[in-house]
Amino acid sequence: MSKADPELIAEAERFADDIADLLERTVSEQPPIRALAVEGRVLVAPFAADGDQREDIPLTVQGERRLDLRLEFRCAWDFARKFLAIESSRFALKLPHLGEPLIRFDYLRSHTWAPAHVQMHAESSTLGYLHAFTGTVKPPKVQALHIPVGGRRLRPCLEDVIDFAIHDLAVDARAGASARIGEGRSRWKRLQVNAAIRDVIKHDPDTAPHELRATIEQAVADVADTTAAG
Amino acid sequence: MTTRVLEPGHDELKDRRARLLERAHMSREDLEAAAAAGTLSAEEFWLWEDIRSVEFLLGDDVEG
Numbered sequence: 001m002s003k004a005d006p007e008l009i010a011e012a013e014r015f016a017d018d019i020a021d022l023l024e025r026t027v028s029e030q031p032p033i034r035a036l037a038v039e040g041r042v043l044v045a046p047f048a049a050d051g052d053q054r055e056d057i058p059l060t061v062q063g064e065r066r067l068d069l070r071l072e073f074r075c076a077w078d079f080a081r082k083f084l085a086i087e088s089s090r091f092a093l094k095l096p097h098l099g100e101p102l103i104r105f106d107y108l109r110s111h112t113w114a115p116a117h118v119q120m121h122a123e124s125s126t127l128g129y130l131h132a133f134t135g136t137v138k139p140p141k142v143q144a145l146h147i148p149v150g151g152r153r154l155r156p157c158l159e160d161v162i163d164f165a166i167h168d169l170a171v172d173a174r175a176g177a178s179a180r181i182g183e184g185r186s187r188w189k190r191l192q193v194n195a196a197i198r199d200v201i202k203h204d205p206d207t208a209p210h211e212l213r214a215t216i217e218q219a220v221a222d223v224a225d226t227t228a229a230g
Numbered sequence: 231m232t233t234r235v236l237e238p239g240h241d242e243l244k245d246r247r248a249r250l251l252e253r254a255h256m257s258r259e260d261l262e263a264a265a266a267a268g269t270l271s272a273e274e275f276w277l278w279e280d281i282r283s284v285e286f287l288l289g290d291d292v293e294g
Contacts (some may be wrong), residue, residue, distance in 0.1 A: 002236050003284060004237055009235050009237075012235050015235050016234050016235065017234065032277070033234070034233075034234055034235070034236055035233075035234060035235045035236070036236050036237075036238055036287060037235055037237050037285040038237065038238065038240070038243070038288070038289075039289070041286060041287055041289065043283055043286060043287055045283070047236075049233075050236075051236035051238060052246060054276075054283075070276070072279075074286045087241070087286070088286075090279070094272070098272060099272035099273055099275075099276055100272045101272065101275075141268065143268070144268055147285075202247055
C-alpha cells in the first residue's frame, strides 16, 4: 500500500483542526474530528479514536441532547495540487438514536444538476397533489427533491448549517459562537472567491485575467471612495 | 502522523466495508437499489453512507 503524500497529510490535518475548532467554539465539546488519508484521498469526519466507528456530534437544546449533526468531507488535491479540494460534503441534522434526518445539506462536486442542494425530510400535500395529477414529478416525499443552493462556489458552508441549527432550531450555542461563525464564513467566502477566479481563468485564460483585473481595480477604487466619504 | 490524521490500509478498509454490509443485512447491490428508490430505513441509509465513504477511500466510488 502506498502512503498518502506528506503534504496532503499536512493539509488534511489543517483542515480537520479547523473543523474541530469551529465545532468546539460553537456547539460541541471535544468533537472527535479525524482525517482518514489513503493515497490521494482524505475523509474528514467525526470518528472514534481508532478511526473505525463513525460518530455524530450531539447538539443540545436547553441542555438536553435533541439533535445530532452528522458531517463529512471527502477531499483530494485540486487540479494544481495546491489546495485540498472538496469532492463532496454532507451535513445532516438528525434525531439522536432514531437516526431520522430532519434536513441534509449535500455538495457533490461531480454532479451537473444542483451539485449543492438541500433535502428536507417532510411530507407535502402540495407535492402529493402534483404527483397525483401529473405523474411526472418524483414521489411525494419532500426529501426526494434536491433544492439547489448556491452552486459549487456559493454553497452553504458548515458555519451556515451550525448557524441555522442555533437560530432556527434553538440549539445551545457556546459563548462567542457567533464571532467564530462570522470568522469562518469570512474565510470561506475568501477561499471560494479565489477558487471562482481560478475557475474563470481556467475556462478563459485569454480574456478573463484582463476582465478580472479591471473588476478588482474598480472595486478597490469604489471601496476607497466609500471610505473617504465615510 | 498525528492522532488527528489516520492512514488505514486497504485491507483494513475492505474489512470495514464487509462489517458494514453485514450490519445492513443486504447485499451492496440491494442497498444501492433501495437507496436509489428511496426505500432505505434511516439506519440503513446511514450505513449506506458509511459504506460509500469507505469506498471513496478505496477509490471504488462512482461519484466522489
